[in-house]
Amino acid sequence: MVLEYKFEYHSNNNTLVSFLDNILKKRDIKYKVLREKDFIFLYIEDEEEKLLNVSDALSNELPMSIYLKNFTLEVVPEIPNKDYEIILDEFKLPHCSNCLNNIEDKESINYYNPFFDCDICGTTCDVNELKILEDNNILEYRNYKELFGLLALKISEGKRIKIKTPNGEFIYGKLSNELNENKNILCTDINELSKLVVSSKEKTVALLSIEKPMVDFNINGIYKTNNNINIDKININCPNSLILYLLSKELCRFGIAFVTYDNLPDFDLELTYLTNDINILVPKITINDSKVLILENENYYKKLDEIYNKFDEKSKAQFMVLLEENELHSKSILNLFCSSTYDDNICLYSKKIDGMLDILNYKIPESISEIFEKISEDEIGKKLIGNYKEIFPLEYKTAINYDISKFNKKSIYSLWNIASIILGFEKNILSKNIIFENASNAILEKGPRIDYKLFDSNKIFNKEFNINKFIQSGISFKLAGVDDKTLSLGYLESFSYFLANLVDEVNSEFELDGVSICGDIIANELFYKLINKAITKNFKIYYNRDFPIQK
Amino acid sequence: MNILILGIGNILFQDEGIGAHFIHYLDEKYEFSSLSNTVSIVDGGTLAQRLIPEIIKYDKVFVVDCIDALNSKPGDVYFFDYLNAPEEIDWQGSAHEVEMLQTLNMIKMNGDLPSTSVLGVIPKRVADDTTFDLSEEIIKAVLTMENTIVNAIKDLDIEVKTKKEDITIEEISEISFKRDIVHGPRI
Numbered sequence: 001m002v003l004e005y006k007f008e009y010h011s012n013n014n015t016l017v018s019f020l021d022n023i024l025k026k027r028d029i030k031y032k033v034l035r036e037k038d039f040i041f042l043y044i045e046d047e048e049e050k051l052l053n054v055s056d057a058l059s060n061e062l063p064m065s066i067y068l069k070n071f072t073l074e075v076v077p078e079i080p081n082k083d084y085e086i087i088l089d090e091f092k093l094p095h096c097s098n099c100l101n102n103i104e105d106k107e108s109i110n111y112y113n114p115f116f117d118c119d120i121c122g123t124t125c126d127v128n129e130l131k132i133l134e135d136n137n138i139l140e141y142r143n144y145k146e147l148f149g150l151l152a153l154k155i156s157e158g159k160r161i162k163i164k165t166p167n168g169e170f171i172y173g174k175l176s177n178e179l180n181e182n183k184n185i186l187c188t189d190i191n192e193l194s195k196l197v198v199s200s201k202e203k204t205v206a207l208l209s210i211e212k213p214m215v216d217f218n219i220n221g222i223y224k225t226n227n228n229i230n231i232d233k234i235n236i237n238c239p240n241s242l243i244l245y246l247l248s249k250e251l252c253r254f255g256i257a258f259v260t261y262d263n264l265p266d267f268d269l270e271l272t273y274l275t276n277d278i279n280i281l282v283p284k285i286t287i288n289d290s291k292v293l294i295l296e297n298e299n300y301y302k303k304l305d306e307i308y309n310k311f312d313e314k315s316k317a318q319f320m321v322l323l324e325e326n327e328l329h330s331k332s333i334l335n336l337f338c339s340s341t342y343d344d345n346i347c348l349y350s351k352k353i354d355g356m357l358d359i360l361n362y363k364i365p366e367s368i369s370e371i372f373e374k375i376s377e378d379e380i381g382k383k384l385i386g387n388y389k390e391i392f393p394l395e396y397k398t399a400i401n402y403d404i405s406k407f408n409k410k411s412i413y414s415l416w417n418i419a420s421i422i423l424g425f426e427k428n429i430l431s432k433n434i435i436f437e438n439a440s441n442a443i444l445e446k447g448p449r450i451d452y453k454l455f456d457s458n459k460i461f462n463k464e465f466n467i468n469k470f471i472q473s474g475i476s477f478k479l480a481g482v483d484d485k486t487l488s489l490g491y492l493e494s495f496s497y498f499l500a501n502l503v504d505e506v507n508s509e510f511e512l513d514g515v516s517i518c519g520d521i522i523a524n525e526l527f528y529k530l531i532n533k534a535i536t537k538n539f540k541i542y543y544n545r546d547f548p549i550q551k
Numbered sequence: 552m553n554i555l556i557l558g559i560g561n562i563l564f565q566d567e568g569i570g571a572h573f574i575h576y577l578d579e580k581y582e583f584s585s586l587s588n589t590v591s592i593v594d595g596g597t598l599a600q601r602l603i604p605e606i607i608k609y610d611k612v613f614v615v616d617c618i619d620a621l622n623s624k625p626g627d628v629y630f631f632d633y634l635n636a637p638e639e640i641d642w643q644g645s646a647h648e649v650e651m652l653q654t655l656n657m658i659k660m661n662g663d664l665p666s667t668s669v670l671g672v673i674p675k676r677v678a679d680d681t682t683f684d685l686s687e688e689i690i691k692a693v694l695t696m697e698n699t700i701v702n703a704i705k706d707l708d709i710e711v712k713t714k715k716e717d718i719t720i721e722e723i724s725e726i727s728f729k730r731d732i733v734h735g736p737r738i
Contacts, residue, residue, distance in 0.1 A: 384681065448728040449596050476563040477728070479681040486729055501601055 003051055004076040005042040005058075010292075011067035011546050012325060013299060015210065016040055018088045019096075022120045023061050029054060034084045037327075043079040061120055063096050063210035066285060066292050091299040092166070094212040094240040096121035103242060112144040114242040121210070123242075130243070133270040144246065151271060152250035155259060159268040165241050167282055169272075170261040172247075177227045183260045184214060185236040188248035192257035196223055197234065202287045211299075212240035214284040232437075240282050243271070288528035293549050295523060300546035308551055315345035316356065318518045318550060323349060325545045331513035333542065334359070334506050336499055336531075338521035339550055340433065344411040346499075348461075348506060359506060360454070360463045362410045368399045368422055374468045381472060388475050395424030413521065415467060416491060419474050425484045438488030440526045447490025448477045452498030460509045493530055500534035507539075516542040520550040552588045553738050554707060555609040555665075556700070557602070559595045559616040559651050562728055563681050566625070566674030566689045570616040571596055573696060575727040576720050578734050582712040583704065589737035590709055594727070602654060607663040608738055611707065613700060616651055618671030625675035626688030628695045630703070633667040634659075640671070670700055683724045693720045 009016050017033050020042050024031045029050065034041040044054055055073075098120040102110045110116045114130065117123065130147060132139045141147040151161060160173040172186065175196075185196070190208060193199050197217035206215050214237040219229055236258075239245040251259065284296035304321050311317035315337035323329055332350035346360040365371050375381040389396045399422045407414035416435040425434045439447070451469035477487055503515055515535060522528055522543070535541060543549060558574030561567050571594050583590035591609070595602045606612055620629060621639040631637055633655060658664045675686035701711050723730075 387681065444729050445731050446729050473563070476681040480563060480683050482728065490728075504604070 001048050001051060002043055002045045002076050002079055003055070004074050005044075005071060006073075007040040007042070007071045008038055008069040009040050009065070009067050010038055010069055011065075012301065013067070013091060013546055014086055014089050015091060015093065016062075016065060016068060017086050018122070019062055019120065019210075020058075021088065022122070023057060024054070026119075027054065027057070030079070032079050033086060034080065034082065035086055041080075043076070045079055061096070061098050063121075064205055064208060066206050066209045066211050066213060066283075068209075089301075090122075093121055093123070093210055093299075094166075095123055095242050095245065096210060099123055099242060100245070103246070112148065112246055114144060114246055116242060130271060130273050133272070134268065139269075148246045148250040149253075151247055151269070152254050152256070154269055155251060156254040156256060160266065162267040162270040162272075163243065163247075164272045165244060167240065171264055171267045172259050172261045174256065175258045175260055177229065179219075179227075179229050179231060179234060179260070181231060182264075183234075183262045185234055186244065186248070186259050186261055187236050187238050187257065188251045188259065189257040190238065193236075194220070196220065196258055197236065200287070202290050202292075206285060206287060206292065207236065207238045211283050212238055214282050214296075216284075216286050216295075235284065237282055286523045286525075288523070288525050289532070291528070291543070293523055293528075294544060294546065295520070295550075296548050297546060304547050308547075313345065314339070314342040314551070315347065315519070318544070319345075319347060319349065319356070319516065321547050321551075322516050322518055322542060322544050325547055326516075326542045328514070328516075328542065332511065333514050333516050334503055334512050335516045335518065336503075337519040338413070338517075339409070339411055339519035340413045340521060341409065342411070342519070342550070343409055344413075344519070346502065348510065350510070352510075357461045359461055360465060360502065362412065362415060362465050363467070364407060364410055364414055364418075365404070365467060368402055368404060368418070371418075371422070371468060371471050372400070375472050375475075381468070384472060384475055384479070387479055391479060392424060395422075398424060412495060415465075415470065418467075419471060419491060420488075422471055423474055423478055423484070423487065425488065435488040435491050436524060436527075438485045439492040440524070442485040442489040444486055444489060447486050447488070447493050448473075448482055449497075450474055450477075450490045450494040452494055460506060492527060496527065496530035496534040499531060503535055503539065512539065514540040514542055518544055518549050522549055552610045552707065553608070554588060554590045554611045554613070554704070554709070555606065556590065556592045556613045556615065556704075557595050557606065558593070559614060561596070562683060562724070565682060565684060566676070566686050567617055568683070568724070568727075569672055569674060569685065569689050569693075570614075572683075572685070572720060572724045572727050573615050573693065575730055575732070576693070576718065576723045577697070577700065578732050579718050579723060579730075580713060580715050581701070582714045583709050583734060584712070585709045588707060588709055590704065590734055591737045592732050592734040593736060594732060603658055605736070606654075606658060607665065609665050612665050612667045613670060613703065614651070614655070614667060615670045615696070615700070617674040618669070620671075620673060623673045624688075625673050625686060626692040627673045628692050628699065629669070629671040629673075630699050631669055631671075633664075633669050636669070668703065670696055672696060683728070685720065685724050690720055 007016060017040060020033055030045040032043045099116050099118045102108050103113055103116050105111060154161060155174055158174055160171050162169055162171050187193060198220050203215050206213055214235045216233050216235050218232055219234055239248045281298040283294060286293050286295060307324055308317045308321050311320060318337060319335040330351055335347045337345045344362055348357045348359055372385050376385050402421045404418050407417045413433060416433055420434045451473040453466045453469045455464045455466050457463055556574055558570040560570035562571050574592050574594060578592045593605060619641040672692050675688050705711055
């Protein structure tokens with residue numbers, strides 16, 4: 001009997017293949033692993049009873065992964081007669097379920113051993129001693145169980161402990177009300193997650209995946225109110241090393257489900273060991289509508305860095321990596337790069353034009369006075385600015401005197417910042433972009449239609465964005481009494497329609513095979529939703545796979 | 552048959568937004584049902600040529616917009632077949648109207664124009680502050696516009712039921728910029 005497992009795996013790495021191989025090679029069984037782009041096929045052949053045992057082993061030992069979307073299982077007549085060589089990669093990964101089975105087994109010599117060597121996930125460590133220091137004195141302990149119990153006790157008493165982990169050294173402490181953007185959260189008990197944040201099944205599964213990524217969450221309203229928290233989002237990960245896992249187990253006994261960690265210099269105790277093996281970098285992800293977007297990651301083939309470094313323009317560099325990751329070099333793709341830190345770019349790639357063609361870049365005006373002067377060049381605009389000055393004198397004066405030279409990136413993000421200054425949106429000191437925040441917090445589904453227009457041109461390339469109309473329509477809606485949040489939603493929503501229309505326009509001139517989106521703006525949940533709704537013409541939308549959406 | 556009711560106009564310029572406001576009003580007030588036909592309502596705003604791919608999908612289109620006409624006064628309502636427009640009709644009132652005329656002409660030249668009727672109303676043109684307020688003349692004209700379009704829709708074998716009797720165009724004009732359309736595109 002032959003079983004075919006079909007795994008849908010959205011990554012170019014072969015981590016899943018490595019796991020399958022490591023689990024199965026220990027067993028006396030005939031198997032073969034094949035790969036076709038997003039699908040990994042595992043064939044195993046044996047008697048029915050033995051296959052059931054293997055299936056059980058796979059379900060116990062095969063980890064969840066942020067890249068694993070689905071799998072199916074069926075009986076097939078035979079193992080396909082084709083050869084395919086899969087090069088197993090050597091990415092360093094956190095512990096797996098086999099590690100945990102061993103270190104949690106009281107009968108095992110590896111009970112509570114944070115340096116367990118695993119033949120499934122490949123976790124190895126040449127260290128065999130942990131040192132705990134308090135005021136430069138080494139504290140004695142009889143076994144690791146006692147050590148982690150002591151550390152948990154100290155944290156429960158409010159002490160801050162510096163712990164060396166494969167990701168670097170961090171100071172761990174009790175969760176306090178002083179949550180800010182510099183602090184991350186280690187979740188020690190996943191069952192308690194909803195007490196702190198609003199979670200989803202996808203995000204919970206991601207936390208527990210083999211990659212143990214850092215995931216962004218919205219802090220839940222009750223927790224925010226009860227603890228006077230003034231930030232909305234927080235990054236959380238689950239233990240990504242056996243040291244942190246064992247500490248977490250002991251913390252749970254003290255009823256501590258979350259600890260914070262940071263890089264601040266003050267600490268009370270230090271847990272350390274001698275090694276240079278500090279190189280597992282935790283990926284950082286966000287999940288929008290079940291789509292995992294990689295924000296930070298080091299586990300990708302280094303060839304991508306070579307491609308990225310060939311280009312000075314970050315938008316082009318990012319696009320080229322995306323094409324490589326998705327094997328799109330023979331296709332015609334329109335890329336939308338929208339960033340909070342780099343210049344934006346909308347660019348067409350096609351073999352038919354031997355490379356890339358800039359469709360749209362933004363220009364940033366020198367000053368707000370310049371924008372008002374341009375708007376005032378026609379009678380309607382002149383009257384509009386006059387009315388604005390009269391009805392919103394404070395906002396007008398603030399805008400005129402505002403130095404916008406700091407918004408020097410040629411991006412929609414800069415233009416949104418300029419619009420928010422002109423429109424006098426109230427801004428929290430921690431806010432980075434109030435239009436983004438307002439829009440995300442708007443209760444309504446729809447905002448007013450802001451003008452995103454291009455100056456007339458017969459060319460499909462090097463188009464110029466009309467910032468005057470963009471500002472003028474915002475002022476008009478403000479004068480008509482539209483509130484800040486709804487207006488902000490209009491800015492974001494209309495941008496998504498603008499991009500979708502641009503895609504249609506380019507497609508009508510130059511048939512596209514797909515659209516790609518990169519840059520950190522796409523990580524915003526609302527924008528992701530809007531742009532995916534707006535691009536309707538069945539275009540396949542591509543994203544980076546293992547490489548971050550913005551390097 | 553797939554029917555489109557398309558509202559056109561810039562809601563920031565008082566009466567010039569009546570086309571857009573009016574289709575929201577219809578959408579809020581009525582329920583359209585039919586076993587064989589569909590009714591879609593679209594707020595075209597000032598999108599003009601970008602509406603072409605939408606318009607050509609339908610078998611029958613009603614365009615609701617402001618128009619100009621010789622010897623007319625604000626609030627006068629006209630209903631006519633686009634290809635047989637009365638001679639006194641003039642669509643040169645404002646930028647968006649010119650754009651809409653060009654758009655329909657472009658579709659016609661390509662041979663893709665569905666059967667198109669225009670429900671036009673003469674706006675009171677006032678260069679005042681930006682506001683969603685409508686003139687008295689336009690508010691009064693809405694009853695005629697409403698009866699005209701409802702009868703035209705019924706003639707196409709669509710059952711029209713009132714679901715919200717007391718809604719007014721003044722109320723709708725304050726919220727149409729942020730209102731989701733219930734009878735959005737059905738195809």
